[in-house]
Amino acid sequence: MPSDPPAVPAPTASAPVSQGLGLILPTFPQRRPTLPSAAALAAVCRQAESQGAGALWVCDHLFWHGPNVEALSALGVAVAATTEVSVGTCVLQLPLRHVPSVAKEAASLAHLSGGRFVLGVGVGSHRGEYDAAGVDFATRGRRLDDGIDVLRRAWTVSAHEHYAQRPAAPAVPVWVGGSSEAALRRAARRGDGWIPLFVAPDEYAAAGHRLDKEADRAGREPRDVARAMVAFVAVGDADAAERGLEWMGSLYGLPGHSFARHLVTGDARRCASTLARYVEAGARHVAVFVTDDDPLVQFEDLAGEFAAMVTCTPPVRGDLGETLEVSAW
Numbered sequence: 151m152p153s154d155p156p157a158v159p160a161p162t163a164s165a166p167v168s169q170g171l172g173l174i175l176p177t178f179p180q181r182r183p184t185l186p187s188a189a190a191l192a193a194v195c196r197q198a199e200s201q202g203a204g205a206l207w208v209c210d211h212l213f214w215h216g217p218n219v220e221a222l223s224a225l226g227v228a229v230a231a232t233t234e235v236s237v238g239t240c241v242l243q244l245p246l247r248h249v250p251s252v253a254k255e256a257a258s259l260a261h262l263s264g265g266r267f268v269l270g271v272g273v274g275s276h277r278g279e280y281d282a283a284g285v286d287f288a289t290r291g292r293r294l295d296d297g298i299d300v301l302r303r304a305w306t307v308s309a310h311e312h313y314a315q316r317p318a319a320p321a322v323p324v325w326v327g328g329s330s331e332a333a334l335r336r337a338a339r340r341g342d343g344w345i346p347l348f349v350a351p352d353e354y355a356a357a358g359h360r361l362d363k364e365a366d367r368a369g370r371e372p373r374d375v376a377r378a379m380v381a382f383v384a385v386g387d388a389d390a391a392e393r394g395l396e397w398m399g400s401l402y403g404l405p406g407h408s409f410a411r412h413l414v415t416g417d418a419r420r421c422a423s424t425l426a427r428y429v430e431a432g433a434r435h436v437a438v439f440v441t442d443d444d445p446l447v448q449f450e451d452l453a454g455e456f457a458a459m460v461t462c463t464p465p466v467r468g469d470l471g472e473t474l475e476v477s478a479w
Contacts, residue, residue, distance in 0.1 A: 161324065161342045167236045167268060167376070170460070171425070171453050172205035172437040173198045174240060175228065177219040179443045180400040185217055191224060192231035194446060199235040201450045202457065205268070206232070207240035207437045213282040215403045222255050229263040238268030240345060240380060240437055241327035245273055245293035246283045253304035257319030265320055270345055271298065272327030291332050298324055298340045325378065329357055338364030343376035345437065348412050354379060355431035378435040379428045384415040385448040391415040394441035413441070422455035429460055
């Protein structure tokens, strides 16, 4: 009789991401004719770190209508180019990948970064991408749940195991993307963090309450699930919104106006004020997706205004539980 599989280790509840703003790296260029080189991407990472980014994130698509840099490869560059800032996927479509390979890649990035790596995972929503990969779209949720369990088992090495991933990985934080009820349950039961996209601040607060209830049902402390948010931003003058929507439309291959309610736009102060509402709604980290192939100028202005509005206690690595207060503006 085959032995039962080892129990899945509980979520680690640690997350090496500081409070404040993170930057999604420009690995999906829409106006440049070529992808960024390793040197160019490294320069962006170093400058973003110097601007005070709380984390550097990379998005993931294996099959897409436009060129992009593979997520884990790009993070290898980010790890080598930086010394303090956290790095992570935002989010990796785990059901499209060979999970034991991802476990090894994630463990390696965790080691090479000195524990600065966060593995964000999700199911994605593009059926065509699953068809191209030869993976069943309808079962992607179950595949993700099973995949997270496989990851945690791979990172837990028993002394008697001959075929195991060694050296044993540190506890890699797994953050769950998505805002559906299934995603909230997944984050509450299996995740160390939650990082959705396309959620308004008022909706974010309500979803956070549902996440709390799911965590209670799972026998976990709600505060053990770190809260984050992804926000598209276009910082600038009156034309910023139009340029940002055009960029988003190109990214997704859809009319730009489809994303009007999801784009944070205006001058840096106005954008920072909108992002601060996510803090009021419970987020402790906001990953900014600047709608431009050169995000650093916009990010620097935004980060400065955001820091002036939001008062944080000094972050302690591995704990997103500190208080974070929004000042009056």
